[in-house]
Amino acid sequence: MMALRWRWLLMMLAVVSSLSLGGLAQTAQAQSVPTIALVGNPTLGQILTANNGLTLYVFMNDTENTSACNGGCAAVWPPLLVDENVAPTAGTGVSGVLGTTVRQDGKRQVTYNGLPLYFFAGNAAAPADTQPGNTNGQGIGGVWFVVKGETRFVGTGAVDVARRSASTFDRILTAKSGFTLYQFKNDKANESVCYDGCARVWPPLLLGKGILPTAGQGVSGELGVTVRRDGGRQVTYNGSPLYFFAGNAAAPADAQPGDTNGQGVGGVWFVNQIYGTFLPITLAANLPPVVYVRFHFTCGGHVIRTYCFAFWRFAQKS
Numbered sequence: 259m260m261a262l263r264w265r266w267l268l269m270m271l272a273v274v275s276s277l278s279l280g281g282l283a284q285t286a287q288a289q290s291v292p293t294i295a296l297v298g299n300p301t302l303g304q305i306l307t308a309n310n311g312l313t314l315y316v317f318m319n320d321t322e323n324t325s326a327c328n329g330g331c332a333a334v335w336p337p338l339l340v341d342e343n344v345a346p347t348a349g350t351g352v353s354g355v356l357g358t359t360v361r362q363d364g365k366r367q368v369t370y371n372g373l374p375l376y377f378f379a380g381n382a383a384a385p386a387d388t389q390p391g392n393t394n395g396q397g398i399g400g401v402w403f404v405v406k407g408e409t410r411f412v413g414t415g416a417v418d419v420a421r422r423s424a425s426t427f428d429r430i431l432t433a434k435s436g437f438t439l440y441q442f443k444n445d446k447a448n449e450s451v452c453y454d455g456c457a458r459v460w461p462p463l464l465l466g467k468g469i470l471p472t473a474g475q476g477v478s479g480e481l482g483v484t485v486r487r488d489g490g491r492q493v494t495y496n497g498s499p500l501y502f503f504a505g506n507a508a509a510p511a512d513a514q515p516g517d518t519n520g521q522g523v524g525g526v527w528f529v530n531q532i533y534g535t536f537l538p539i540t541l542a543a544n545l546p547p548v549v550y551v552r553f554h555f556t557c558g559g560h561v562i563r564t565y566c567f568a569f570w571r572f573a574q575k576s
Contacts, residue, residue, distance in 0.1 A: 291340070291344055291345070291346065291347060292308045292309065292338060292340060292346045292347070292368060293308065293346070293347045293348075293349050294306055294307075294308050294314070294346055294347070294348055294349060294352050294356060294368070294370065294375075295307050295308070295311070295349035295350070295352065296349060296350070296351040296352055296407055297311060297390070297391075299391065299393060299404075301393075302393060302396070302404055302406075302487050303406065303453045303454045303487070304351070304406060304407055304453075304454045305393070305404045305405060305406055306352070306370065306375070306404070306405040306406070306407070306409075307390065308338055308346075308368075308375070308377075309338070309377070310390065311390030311391070312377055312387055312390060312392070313377070313378070313387050313390075313391075313392060313393050313395070313404060314338065314370075314375045314376065314377065314404070314405045315335065315375070315376045315377070315378060315395050315396075315402050315403060315404060315405065316370075316373045316374070316375065316376070316402075316403055316405050316409060316488070316489060317335065317373075317374065317376065317401060317402060318400075318401040318402070318403070318467060318489050319401055319467075320373060320374050321411075322372045322373075322411045322413070323357070323359045323369055323372050323374070323411075324359060324374070325337065325359065325361055325362070325367060325374040327374075327376065328361070328362045328363070333379065334378070334379055334380070334381045335376040335377070335378060335379070335395070335402070336376060336377045336379055337361065337365070337367040337368075337374060337375070337376050337377075338367060338368040338375040338376065338377065339365050339366060339367055339368070340358060340366050340367075340368055341366070342366060345358075346358070346368045351407065352407065353407060353458075354370050354371040354407060354408075354409070354410065355370070355371055355372075356368065356369070356370060357369045357370075357372075359374055370405055370409065371409060371410035371411060372410065372411035373405070373409065373410070373411050375405065376402075378392075378394060378395030378398075378402070380394070381398075383398050383399075384398060400485075401489070402489075403487065403488050403489030404487065404488060405488060406453060406454065406457075406487065406488045407454060407457075407458070408453070408454070408457040408458060408461070408488070409488040409489075409490065412464045412465065412466045412467075412490065412491070413466050414466040414467065414468065414469055415466065415469075416469065416472060417433060417434075417463065417465050417469065417471045417472070417493060418433065418471070418472045418473075418474055419431055419432075419433050419439070419463075419471055419472070419473055419474060419477055419481055419493065419495065419500070420432050420433065420436070420474030420475075420477065421474060421475075421476045421477050422436060422515070422516070427518065427521075427529050427531055428531060429476070429531065430518070430529045430530060430531055431477065431495060431500070431529075431530040431531070432515065433463055433493075433500070433502075434463075434502070435515060436515030436516065437502055437512055437515055437517075438502070438503070438512055438515075438516075438517060438518050438520070438529055439463060439495075439500045439501065439502065439529070439530045440460065440500070440501045440502070440503055440520050440521075440527050440528060440529060440530060441495075441498045441499070441500065441501070441527075441528055441529075441530045442460065442499065442501065442526060442527060443525075443526040443527070443528070444526055445498065445499050447497040447498075448482065448484045448494055448497045448499075449484060449499070450462065450484065450486055450492055450499040452499075452501065453486075453487060458504065459503070459504055459505070459506045460501040460502070460503060460504070460520070460527065461501060461502050461504055462486065462490065462492040462493075462499060462500070462501050463492060463493040463500040463501065463502065464490050464491060464492055464493070465483060465491045465492075465493060466491075467491075469491075470483065471483070471493045479495050479496040480495070480496050480497075481493065481494070481495060482494040482495075482497065484499055495530055498530065500530060501527075503519060503520030503523075503527070505519070506523070508523050508524070509523055
């Protein structure tokens with residue numbers, strides 16, 4: 259009788275232990291759900307991270323929701339994976355669309371705005387990211403870049419920069435069905451300094467891989483491309499990066515072609531007229547600071563004469 263009681267007690271303990279271990283396994287699995295977080299980086303601004311703060315990257319050779327990094331590539335750039343029926347979660351400030359894609363080996367990889375996400379395990383070009391804040395994979399091969407809040411997949415559709423008449427501004431640059439393009443006075447030549455919160459208000463005009471911008475009739479300036487910190491390819495005009503206006507507390511978004519609500523915002527954002535930009539001018543070392551001002555005189559919408567004045571600022575002698 260005593261032996262039966264002990265056997266029953268041991269069986270109950272075994273069942274309880276089994277249930278406890280199963281609960282711990284489920285808890286561990288729940289805790290392993292990746293949280294995509296935005297963290298500040300001193301040189302790159304806000305970037306996406308996961309797995310205890312390790313930097314996430316995107317591959318410019320990927321297509322929308324499809325990874326092109328397999329085999330040896332995946333050994334250097336491990337994908338951020340999740341189990342089936344597990345969804346990644348977004349941390350504070352992560353406003354993009356999180357999803358998953360099935361890889362060549364059948365595993366499920368996390369995506370952000372249509373781009374598969376990776377870590378960097380190191381190669382001959384740079385050591386692995388081993389600590390939060392490491393960004394050793396940035397820019398490798400010209401195709402691997404950190405992920406920012408505004409990073410998104412850009413298709414291969416054509417981008418045409420056109421002009422339109424605006425009664426107040428003569429002729430201005432437009433794109434995407436006639437929406438006004440702007441320039442940022444704080445940008446450098448062929449280099450944007452508008453990221454993170456700035457880029458949400460002023461979305462850059464982007465191109466897909468291998469696409470070059472085309473100029474509409476009357477657009478005589480030089481169109482080009484500058485690569486942003488997240489690998490995005492932004493259109494430039496005479497070296498000035500181009501943007502749209504999505505609205506802020508100062509003014510509503512440009513909602514239809516012809517809107518110029520972003521004009522003059524903050525004293526640094528202006529429509530981009532086809533004859534001028536805010537490009538910095540490089541001077542000889544022995545010249546004092548100078549400002550060039552260019553005036554256009556028009557008739558019937560055509561420039562008939564241009565004057566250029568140079569103003570030098572000399573230091574006052576004491």
